Amino acid sequence: MKKLMTTFVAAGSLAFAVTANAQTAAPNKNAKLTIGWAEPVDSLNPATTGARDVGPIDANIFDTLVWLTPDFQITPHLATKWAVSNDGKTYTFTLRQGVTFHDGTPFDADAVVANVKYITSKDTQSKISIGLLGPCTTATAVDKYTVQFTCTTPYAPFLAQLGEPYMGIQSPKAIAQYGKDLGLHPTGTGPFEFVSYQPDQRVVLKRYDAYNWGPEAVKHAGPADIAEVTFQIVPNSQARVSQFQSGQSQLMQETPGVYWNAFKKAGTYGALPVPISxxxxxxxxxxxxxxxxxxxxxxxxxxxxxxxxxxxxxxxxxxxxxxxxxxxxxxxxxxxxxxxxxxxxxxxxxxxxxxxxxxxxxxxxxxxxxxxxxxxxxxxxxxxxxxxxxxxxxxxxxxxxxxxxxxxxxxxxxxxxxxxxxxxxxxxxxxxxxxxxxxxxxxxxxxxxxxxxxxxxxxxxxxxxxxxxxxxxxxxxxxxxxxxxxxxxxxxxxNIDLVMTSKKLTGVTYSGGGFEYLLPASLAD
CATH class of the missing domain: 3.10.105.10 (Dipeptide-binding Protein; Domain 3)
Incomplete structure (x- = not known):
């Protein structure tokens, strides 16, 4: 369930945050990835979920204004640059142009304003995202691609917290169309778009073929290599391990400790300990x-x-x-x-x-x-x-x-x-x-x-x-x-997510905070 003006660790840790399995063959653009996911979904709406394990799913559906590297550097994403006023109360963002939501709606300053209004509405009953905004709850479109946040008091954590998936930018058309059912129709600008959700069973996403605005820090141009991702919800840890060992899944989240130790020792699979800050x-x-x-x-x-x-x-x-x-x-x-x-x-x-x-x-x-x-x-x-x-x-x-x-x-x-x-x-x-x-x-x-x-x-x-x-x-x-x-x-x-992967799966990484991210991932035949 979780969020800067601060001291950052030196740059360069992104390399260790990526699964290191060697892969020389060209990526399979038709690959379908199945992930053994440990916890049920409360809502796929980033503004109303209160669950940690929804964060990584939403991180692949929705983009954020800024991107946090694994060592918490604040880098551009949907915002290409920003400025902070001397009194620390005003943040002005220049937005990326040419971005579209999965439903075809263009991304612009009005879309950001609509998201802030939605998060701060009492009817929304936001859990995490309302807190991440802190006192910076007013957004104004200065022009089509410039948005300004106004804070009632200075708020030092603001920039970094905009990079959490709970601040994923949603389609204003979807917000207006689906209302309280928005969590069943998640619509972002991320590398994967929503296909289906069966409660307590699975969430299915497919590649967004128009995607060409991934965070520069991730160093992956164009759309994702993987065509489809299924988050198979398997709370029973033994069943999740059995599914992974049989090859029914190629990534297992929250690997039980006893299996993590055994699998690492055997060297049969890739191991990615994701630190959850x-x-x-x-x-x-x-x-x-x-x-x-x-x-x-x-x-x-x-x-x-x-x-x-x-x-x-x-x-x-x-x-x-x-x-x-x-x-x-x-x-x-x-x-x-x-x-x-x-x-x-x-x-x-x-x-x-x-x-x-x-x-x-x-x-x-x-x-x-x-x-x-x-x-x-x-x-x-x-x-x-x-x-x-x-x-x-x-x-x-x-x-x-x-x-x-x-x-x-x-x-x-x-x-x-x-x-x-x-x-x-x-x-x-x-x-x-x-x-x-x-x-x-x-x-x-x-x-x-x-x-x-x-x-x-x-x-x-x-x-x-x-x-x-x-x-x-x-x-x-x-x-x-x-x-x-x-x-x-x-x-x-x-708090560490012990992620095991097939040796055929490479490139899985995560954003600051510990949210698995699949844009740069590839799955070999």
Whole structure:
């Protein structure tokens, strides 16, 4: 589910982001690619989806104003250049000419304006894209190929966040024609156009033969080589592996850790670990619901869980643990927080005792109430229940009466939004540390920890407006320290999509944030 004026890694990492299988034969222009996809689709509408795994599908249907390289450089795409006013409140974009949507509608400044109006309309109920706009919610067509965004306050993350697939530009004709059914008729300017969607089964795309405006950073001229792409939705990880091994798919997303280790060792397939930037796999902890409303309980949870042990139990130990709110590689990642909560069961129990809890038999109690809560997990994502069960084991060892409840996505979302959950593992993708505002500012959709602190809110606001990269880093270090001190977020592990490919498939890459991109891909006979 996830997003600059910042310090970037040096250029040149695009090469490592591409599958390196050697291919000397001419590409098969009639090739049909099948991808074993791990999670169901909530909506293909980039303005209303809240799912991480819809991002890569939309990245191939829709283009964005800017393109983010894997190392977060902001490069031209539908916008060829841009300028920012001295006060940081106005962004002026010169748009690419000669671009058409899949329905034949021309792309121009009016199309961008229509998209912004659609995203910001209350009727749309945008999830991620409305937040990515931040305070820059007004767009004006200066002329046919010049569009200007106006921000109420300076917003440093704006440029980079325009490169996320959730900011994919949709056909204004489709927006007007399909209304609430727009997600069933996704119409962009991307290298692949929509063919069909069967819920919980597959999404089928075909090559957009008129495509000739791919991002220069990807270095692929003209339309895609692959004629058709089927995202075969296979949530069951064993079934997804079997499908891939039998050759029914040529790319497998979210490869289970035990198979990733085995396949890499065998060298039979191509391996592409796609780093998904942002907050990693983590768990918000509800600060408003007993017993996690007690800071002693929240801190004890942090000390009680052996993350390496959890990852070994749930995912064959294939992922590095995460100990900070922002993943390594993100701007403002703070290494000084890595040892804030070492695995220490004795410290967990001492923290509870100091917080006024007493152990009665196997479990802790306070004011006549047992320290009991439930870890909620999405039932359709196999790794989340496994992580929850591994976490449960460690928490029960220190005297917490913890249960695991698996929920389908709608019920899981409602529980989080309503504040009914205590703790739940999940992910959030981002390309800027301002991602934290979605989770820790009052009133935000993802403020599932229900934690609110005026001083923290002020810091986050400063981080959004500060143009100086060094000062922004310092601000977000302070933000993260507050979150860790209050124990309202438990980092679990680094977020990496373990992608396996057939040796016949080459050229698969990804954009900044970790969204697989198929324009430069080829599939040999």
């Amino acid at each position: 942002g907050m990693g796999i983590f768990a918000p902890i509800n600060a408003s619901k007993f017993p996690t409303s007690d800071i002693a309980v929240r801190k004890a949870i942090m000390y009680a869980i052996d993350k390496k042990g959890v990852i070994q139990l749930a995912e064959a130990g294939v992922f590095p643990p995460s100990n900070t709110p922002l993943q390594q590689g993100m701007t403002a990642y703070d290494a000084s927080l890595e040892n804030a909560y070492p695995y220490d069961p004795a410290k967990a129990e001492a923290t509870l005792k100091d917080g006024g809890w007493t152990k009665n038999g196997d479990f802790w109690e306070k004011d006549g109430k047992r320290l009991a809560f439930t870890i909620n997990a999405i039932s359709t994502v196999p790794s989340y229940p496994l992580l929850a069960q591994a976490m449960q084991g460690y928490l029960r060892k220190v005297g917490m009466d913890v249960q695991v409840q698996q929920l389908a996505v709608p019920a899981w979302l409602n529980a989080n939004i309503n504040g009914d959950m205590s703790i739940t593992p999940l992910q959030y993708i981002a390309v800027d540390p301002d991602a934290l505002h979605f989770w820790f500012l009052p009133g935000q959709y993802f403020n599932w920890s229900k934690y609110s602190d005026p001083a923290l809110s002020q810091l986050i606001s400063q981080g959004q407006q500060e143009a100086d990269p060094a000062k922004r880093v310092d601000i977000y270090h302070q933000v993260q320290k507050t979150l860790m001190d209050q124990a309202v977020i438990m980092p679990i592990r680094q």
